[in-house]
Structures are given as C-alpha cells and as structure tokens.
Amino acid sequence: MGTNFYLVDKSTYERDPRSWRKEATHIGKSSFGWCFALRIHPEIGIFDLGDWSLRLMDPGQMIIDEYGQTMEFMDLYTMITEREGRGMGATPEWLARNSAAPGPNRLARHTIGYGCVAHGPGTWDLVEGEFS
Numbered sequence: 001m002g003t004n005f006y007l008v009d010k011s012t013y014e015r016d017p018r019s020w021r022k023e024a025t026h027i028g029k030s031s032f033g034w035c036f037a038l039r040i041h042p043e044i045g046i047f048d049l050g051d052w053s054l055r056l057m058d059p060g061q062m063i064i065d066e067y068g069q070t071m072e073f074m075d076l077y078t079m080i081t082e083r084e085g086r087g088m089g090a091t092p093e094w095l096a097r098n099s100a101a102p103g104p105n106r107l108a109r110h111t112i113g114y115g116c117v118a119h120g121p122g123t124w125d126l127v128e129g130e131f132s
Contacts, residue, residue, distance in 0.1 A: 002031030004066040036080045036124040083123035
C-alpha cells in the first residue's frame with residue numbers, strides 16, 4: 001500500500017478544488033518499505049530530484065496527495081530523502097518475486113528495467129511512465 005503525490009497549480013485548484021487531478025503532475029509514490037518512486041517527466045524537463053525541488057518550491061504550486069491532503073515542500077522532501085525501512089520480508093526470494101533489489105536503510109529498491117530508469121543517490125528511485 002502506498003500514497004501518490006501530485007503537483008498542482010494553486011490557481012487551478014482554487015478555481016475548482018474538485019477537479020485538480022485533471023491538470024496535476026504526478027510527483028511519485030511513497031510505499032511502505034520501499035525507496036520513494038520519484039516520477040520523471042522528460043517531456044517537461046524533470047529528470048531528477050533537483051528538477052522536482054525547483055518546481056515544488058514554487059509558491060504558485062501546491063503538493064497534494066491522492067486523498068486531497070496538502071503537504072509542505074520540506075515534509076515531502078524529507079519523506080523522499082530520509083526514508084527508513086524495517087527490512088521485513090526482504091529475503092532473496094521476496095526481492096526476486098517483487099522485482100526488487102536491496103536498497104539503503106533496509107528499504108527495497110526498484111529494479112532498473114520495469115519502469116525504473118535509475119537509482120537516486122539516496123532513498124529514492126527514478127521511475128518513468130504511468131504507475132499507480
């Protein structure tokens with residue numbers, strides 16, 4: 001189970017708070033025990049956490065999770081960069097079944113291939129394409 005996060009233009013949200021998803025940009029997903037799946041968007045120049053950080057700090061933007069809760073930049077940044085896992089179930093068999101590799105801080109890491117294009121230098125992976 002995990003939570004998806006989105007970047008939304010504040011004026012779009014204020015105009016119609018119920019339909020913000022139509023124009024939202026997917027930031028990524030936080031899943032228990034995994035490195036953060038940070039979505040890249042090459043078509044708009046987002047290739048890594050640095051590119052995201054510039055956009056996430058923009059005062060005209062807001063961060064919203066899939067449940068409609070807003071979040072401050074530093075809270076999301078900390079969630080992405082300071083993750084801790086418990087190493088539960090991370091046996092070689094579990095890792096193979098879940099297309100995972102051992103990651104930092106007892107986290108599972110997404111295997112490069114399967115949508116993951118690179119591992120960040122910390123507790124996040126760079127993932128392209130649609131995912132839920």
